Amino acid sequence: MKQKIVIKVTVSGPKSRSKSLQIAVGFSGVESAGLGGQDKSQIEVVGDGVDAVELTNCLRKKVGYAEIVSVAAVGEKKEEKKPEAVAQPVLWSVYGGGVPQTYIHPIPPPNYYQDPSCPIM
Structure with missing residues (x-):
């Protein structure tokens, strides 16, 4: 179940804001x-299975004063599935004759010849 947690934190500057966000993430x-x-001064966290009390205690230890303002369930919106338009492939002719020309480059097979005088193999 997704939930939205709002925690009020005392922030003294941008460094403490970024530190509190790093802890929350x-x-x-x-x-x-x-x-x-x-x-x-409030951190809004959205997640699934997040322990709000543990997060608040960790913020208290590492940043400063923190208190839980609200915890609310986030309702997931159900979107209607629209029929997707199927993209038609575009065929470009090489010579303008209307027939698509393709060229497949041949890949030579690997050479596994072992030289009998080679001491490593």
Whole structure:
């Protein structure tokens, strides 16, 4: 089940913001992480099976004060499948006669001849 977790973190500058984002992205199950809020002090994490409490505790240890603002399930949108247009191959004729010309380059077989005087083989 996908969930969206919003965690408020005290940030003193861009270095602590990037550090907190690196910590959030490093957790298993995290699909995306970004900054939110007016002063960019909230981290919004979207993922499957992410432990919000463990993530918050890790942010507290490595960055500073952190608290969980919200945890909500993200509903997956079901899109209608539209019939895809099948692409027709375009055949270009080489000489303009309407018949496509193809050339297949022959690949020579490998030479496995072993010289009897070679001490390595």
